[in-house]
Amino acid sequence: MNKIKYPTIRLCVVTFLVLTFCSPAFCATKSSQSSNDLYVSLGNLCEYVGKIQTDANGGKNICSFMPSLSMNYDYFATGDFAFSPEIGATLPKSGRDENIKTMTLFALLNGKYKTGSVNLIAGVGLYYTRIWGPGGDETLNNGNSSDSFPLPKDPVYTRNFIVNLGIQNVFSKDISGELYTYVFNALKKEDRAFSVGFSVSYHFGEVL
Amino acid sequence: MKFLAPLLISFMTINAHAFTLNNSAKLVFSQDEVTVNVAGGFCNNIGISDTEFLSIVGDAVDQFWNKAPTSRLKLRQGQIVNLATAYHTDLICTAGTNCTPNPAIAVASDILVTCNNNTTNFSSSSILGVTIPNNISGNTILGSIVMINDTAATQFDTKSRAEKVAIIAHELGHAFGLGHSPVEDSLMYYATVTSRVALGADDISGISYLYPKQQPISGCGTVDMSGKGPSTWPGLFIGFSIIGLAELFRKKKVKLYT
Numbered sequence: 001m002n003k004i005k006y007p008t009i010r011l012c013v014v015t016f017l018v019l020t021f022c023s024p025a026f027c028a029t030k031s032s033q034s035s036n037d038l039y040v041s042l043g044n045l046c047e048y049v050g051k052i053q054t055d056a057n058g059g060k061n062i063c064s065f066m067p068s069l070s071m072n073y074d075y076f077a078t079g080d081f082a083f084s085p086e087i088g089a090t091l092p093k094s095g096r097d098e099n100i101k102t103m104t105l106f107a108l109l110n111g112k113y114k115t116g117s118v119n120l121i122a123g124v125g126l127y128y129t130r131i132w133g134p135g136g137d138e139t140l141n142n143g144n145s146s147d148s149f150p151l152p153k154d155p156v157y158t159r160n161f162i163v164n165l166g167i168q169n170v171f172s173k174d175i176s177g178e179l180y181t182y183v184f185n186a187l188k189k190e191d192r193a194f195s196v197g198f199s200v201s202y203h204f205g206e207v208l
Numbered sequence: 209m210k211f212l213a214p215l216l217i218s219f220m221t222i223n224a225h226a227f228t229l230n231n232s233a234k235l236v237f238s239q240d241e242v243t244v245n246v247a248g249g250f251c252n253n254i255g256i257s258d259t260e261f262l263s264i265v266g267d268a269v270d271q272f273w274n275k276a277p278t279s280r281l282k283l284r285q286g287q288i289v290n291l292a293t294a295y296h297t298d299l300i301c302t303a304g305t306n307c308t309p310n311p312a313i314a315v316a317s318d319i320l321v322t323c324n325n326n327t328t329n330f331s332s333s334s335i336l337g338v339t340i341p342n343n344i345s346g347n348t349i350l351g352s353i354v355m356i357n358d359t360a361a362t363q364f365d366t367k368s369r370a371e372k373v374a375i376i377a378h379e380l381g382h383a384f385g386l387g388h389s390p391v392e393d394s395l396m397y398y399a400t401v402t403s404r405v406a407l408g409a410d411d412i413s414g415i416s417y418l419y420p421k422q423q424p425i426s427g428c429g430t431v432d433m434s435g436k437g438p439s440t441w442p443g444l445f446i447g448f449s450i451i452g453l454a455e456l457f458r459k460k461k462v463k464l465y466t
Contacts, residue, residue: 051275051407052406053395053404053405053406053408054408054409056392056393056401058403058405095410095413096391096408097391097410126423131417138390140388140398141388141398141399142388142398143398152417156416156417156420158279158416158420158421159422160278184277190282191276191277191279192277193277
């Protein structure tokens with residue numbers, strides 16, 4: 001019987017609280033206002049790290065090629081704290097069965113706390129996985145013989161509520177790098193999963 | 209040796225479709241939780257007790273299918289049930305048909321795993337299990353039966369416990385609507401492999417396609433993290449938003465008066 005445990009959720013909540021309320025901006029009446037900022041990120045998302053078998057010998061996945069593209073807008077509520085809504089997607093790719101295609105879409109509302117050149121990020125959002133196939137049949141081994149098997153056709157979307165924890169390093173006025181993790185099913189140990197991503201961002205500044 | 213033995217896991221041809229789906233009708237259970245029961249008293253040749261059999265079933269659901277992060281389907285270990293001997297001896301399909309389910313062994317609900325010694329079901333000792341959703345209403349699976357080879361020549365008893373877990377997990381995949389996968393790192397590959405420890409990417413895509421998880425935000429109320437029951441996340445989320453906005457307005461107000 002699986003028991004629901006809460007270490008991850010506690011960690012997420014505590015992190016968010018720390019990021020939010022330990023911000024001097026929430027206590028001080030005076031702080032340096034940062035500029036709002038639109039930026040676009042290109043990176044790679046390593047899905048469900050350590051969760052997927054990758055070979056016949058029991059090896060598990062670490063990271064596979066899954067390019068991601070996303071866009072954020074930092075809206076500074078205070079000098080150090082910004083709301084940072086984000087939308088993004090990964091490029092469509094084939095599953096292990098070449099006939100199956102998947103891609104993901106995500107929409108997040110992050111909080112960002114500036115600490116010098118390093119920004120801490122925490123947020124929540126929705127993560128969609130689109131799965132589809134070509135329809136028709138595929139001939140596969142069926143034990144003692146081969147057989148024709150129907151493939152999926154119409155796309156199906158799964159929708160997960162995720163927690164995002166990340167860190168951003170600002171290299172220059174225009175360029176930054178991010179490392180982040182998406183936590184799936186944070187409340188349930190049995191199907192909890194982590195995707196880890198990294199990206200490089202180009203900042204357009206206060207364009208909105 | 210790449211495979212422990214060739215063709216160890218087989219599936220009734222008429223029911224076998226890969227992820228690929230169980231069949232073109234996309235048969236699925238309507239409920240999010242499906243119980244897997246074990247028929248008691250029938251396993252004479254596979255060398256395990258009913259209790260151990262049930263334990264293996266429990267591991268099969270927990271170690272594999274319940275770990276798919278994007279699927280709403282959760283399999284639950286059930287209990288040992290006492291059934292008529294037909295479940296131990298009968299054909300899985302009605303004789304002379306293109307595998308019309310045998311009504312004598314229809315499973316009323318959920319999934320039943322039973323040992324079976326019918327040598328027509330298991331024409332080869334290398335066939336370890338056969339599975340069929342055998343109680344269907346429209347596109348909905350009401351009940352499925354998993355038969356494990358309990359003939360005198362069965363090779364199931366020669367497998368390690370981990371292999372038995374994987375074999376039953378594979379058959380459970382058929383029971384809820386999946387067919388075979390063409391890639392060997394998938395649990396739904398037609399044969400056993402050296403070490404099976406987790407679902408493959410194709411398995412996760414397959415179960416998610418049939419049973420997509422939908423974790424909604426419904427108004428200001430709940431975020432369903434588990435498919436049942438409310439969560440505190442929306443409250444936290446809204447609370448932080450209000451705090452942020454209040455701080456923003458406060459600062460603007462201060463700026464206005466200075």
